[in-house]
Amino acid sequence: AQKITQTQPGMFVQEKEAVTLDCTYDTSDQSYGLFWYKQPSSGEMIFLIYQGSYDEQNATEGRYSLNFQKARKSANLVISASQLGDSAMYFCAMREEPNQGGKLIFGQGTELSVKP
Amino acid sequence: NAGVMQNPRHLVRRRGQEARLRCSPMKGHSHVYWYRQLPEEGLKFMVYLQKENIIDESGMPKERFSAEFPKEGPSILRIQQVVRGDSAAYFCASKDSTAMNTEAFFGQGTRLTVV
Numbered sequence: 485a486q487k488i489t490q491t492q493p494g495m496f497v498q499e500k501e502a503v504t505l506d507c508t509y510d511t512s513d514q515s516y517g518l519f520w521y522k523q524p525s526s527g528e529m530i531f532l533i534y535q536g537s538y539d540e541q542n543a544t545e546g547r548y549s550l551n552f553q554k555a556r557k558s559a560n561l562v563i564s565a566s567q568l569g570d571s572a573m574y575f576c577a578m579r580e581e582p583n584q585g586g587k588l589i590f591g592q593g594t595e596l597s598v599k600p
Numbered sequence: 601n602a603g604v605m606q607n608p609r610h611l612v613r614r615r616g617q618e619a620r621l622r623c624s625p626m627k628g629h630s631h632v633y634w635y636r637q638l639p640e641e642g643l644k645f646m647v648y649l650q651k652e653n654i655i656d657e658s659g660m661p662k663e664r665f666s667a668e669f670p671k672e673g674p675s676i677l678r679i680q681q682v683v684r685g686d687s688a689a690y691f692c693a694s695k696d697s698t699a700m701n702t703e704a705f706f707g708q709g710t711r712l713t714v715v
Contacts, residue, residue: 529706585656590642
């Protein structure tokens with residue numbers, strides 16, 4: 485079963501507008517972490533934001549915020565005031581219980597294109 | 601503090617040759633993870649190592665692939681007798697603990713092309 489689902493293969497957004505990238509997850513663990521990574525065309529993986537399953541507030545990091553809806557098992561990434569440099573692949577990932585060693589399970593990714 | 605260093609960045613091998621991918625984790629990090637990214641896909645976990653120990657190799661193909669993280673030196677992902685299907689980007693990540701909220705720092709990846 486797919487643990488992390490990103491249903492949007494590609495998204496377009498106008499520069500300076502906000503965009504939401506969807507992510508749903510599946511786990512039976514009570515303790516888990518959710519991550520978003522950005523992968524520009526150069527290929528590196530850049531950490532953006534983290535949300536813990538017990539965190540009561542949505543995580544924010546600058547222009548990035550995570551819309552965490554635990555009952556729906558969704559962890560959507562919101563990018564405000566999009567910039568041309570935001571064009572990249574975005575991956576949602578989950579880390580389950582620590583005793584599984586901390587490995588990340590990734591979604592298929594969403595390719596975001598920011599239009600000038 | 602240097603980040604996670606992977607080399608080579610690009611590697612071309614003929615079918616049947618061996619590929620050796622190296623990963624030096626961030627200073628002070630003792631947990632290393634290898635992931636593979638096939639074209640147009642997300643990253644897939646391969647193996648998790650601590651110094652001198654393989655902790656979880658549930659994502660490693662049963663044959664031709666091996667990994668090590670010796671007491672001294674980088675972690676090595678070794679692929680023997682490469683085939684075209686091994687062409688992918690291989691990423692290494694390191695962490696300083698298995699705490700839930702600590703991020704994994706990724707290297708820039710090694711892009712393996714099998715011709």
